[in-house]
Amino acid sequence: MTSQLIWTATHEENRPGTIIFSAVDSWQLTLASADLIHHPNNGPVLLINDESIPKSTMNEIIRLQPKGNSEGTQVKVMGDVSENVLSALEDYSIDQINDDNPASFASEETIMIKIRIFQL
Numbered sequence: 001m002t003s004q005l006i007w008t009a010t011h012e013e014n015r016p017g018t019i020i021f022s023a024v025d026s027w028q029l030t031l032a033s034a035d036l037i038h039h040p041n042n043g044p045v046l047l048i049n050d051e052s053i054p055k056s057t058m059n060e061i062i063r064l065q066p067k068g069n070s071e072g073t074q075v076k077v078m079g080d081v082s083e084n085v086l087s088a089l090e091d092y093s094i095d096q097i098n099d100d101n102p103a104s105f106a107s108e109e110t111i112m113i114k115i116r117i118f119q120l
Contacts, residue, residue, distance in 0.1 A: 003044035009064045016043030017069040018095075019061055021085075022078040023050050028102035033078045035106065040069045041076065051082045058088065068093060078105070 007016045018041035022030040033045050043066060046057050066074040074092040077085065079099070086094065099105040 003046065003060060003064065007044060007064055012067070016064050016066050017041050018043045018073050018076055019064060019066050020045045020076045020078065021048045021053070021057075021081075021089075022046075023048060023081065025050070026079055026102075029079050029105060032102045032106035033076075036076060040071075041073075042069070048081065048085060050080075050085070052084055053088050061089075061092075066092065071095075 003016075007014060009015045018036075020033050020036050020041065020043060022033045022045055024030075024047040030045060030047065037043065037045060043064075046060060048054065048057060061075070068074045072093050073095045075089050075094045077089070077094060077096040079097070081096075086096070097105065
């Protein structure tokens, strides 16, 4: 996984803030989610299924130990996923964005990121 190269998670300084989850069958939403990799989240986009999180992906979130972004969010879930996915992440602070339309999602997230940056 690319996340293992960029976020080695061996020390507090190189652990991600927020891990972004996006469904593997929604490449458009995943692509729009890439904008969230950097500030304020500083974390990878990992792929999941709508109904479950692959074991390798669960192992990766455990390894990464996300410390949370400036709002304390450790995990962002993009799109509509099953309750099974959310239950598997119950040990983490979660922010879910239910917008399944990539264009409106990208527009909304871009606006929110700019607002947060100006608030700093």
